[in-house]
Structures are given as C-alpha cells and as structure tokens.
Amino acid sequence: MTVGPTCGHCGQALTEPHPRCEQMLAMEPPRFCTECGRRMKVQVTPRDWAATCVEHGTLLG
Structure with a gap:
C-alpha cells in the first residue's frame, strides 16, 4: 500500500504535479x-457521483 498523498486519478504518489490527471x-x-x-x-x-474507500469512507460530488 502506498503511504502519503496519492493522485485520485492514477493512484501514483504525488512527488510531482500530474497535470493530465488534474x-x-x-x-x-x-x-x-x-x-x-x-x-x-x-x-x-x-446528477452526481460517490466514491468509497473501505478505510476512509465516501466522497460525494
């Protein structure tokens, strides 16, 4: 499992900007x-979306 902030689109570590993912x-x-x-x-x-992580809960858009 990755530790630290990761990109919500590709799942890779945010060690540098991800302009396409943004x-x-x-x-x-x-x-x-x-x-x-x-x-x-x-x-x-x-009308909307929901994304759920088993550890951190649900984000609503």
Whole structure:
C-alpha cells in the first residue's frame, strides 16, 4: 500500500504535479483514495457521483 498523498486519478504518489490527471479529475470522480492509494468503488448517477474507500469512507460530488 502506498503511504502519503496519492493522485485520485492514477493512484501514483504525488512527488510531482500530474497535470493530465488534474484535467481528468475536473470531469470525473476520483478512482483512487488520495490518503492511502486504494482503488475506490465509484457510483455515477445522472446528477452526481460517490466514491468509497473501505478505510476512509465516501466522497460525494
């Protein structure tokens, strides 16, 4: 498991900027938990989205 802040789009460590990932996150929900790097369960509806990490809970968009 990755320790430290991770990218919500690709799940890699944030040791440098991820400009493409930032663009993608502006249009879609995160796929990875930014705290632990785990893959999240993502549910998208016509109005919003929810992304759930088993350790850190749910983000709503």
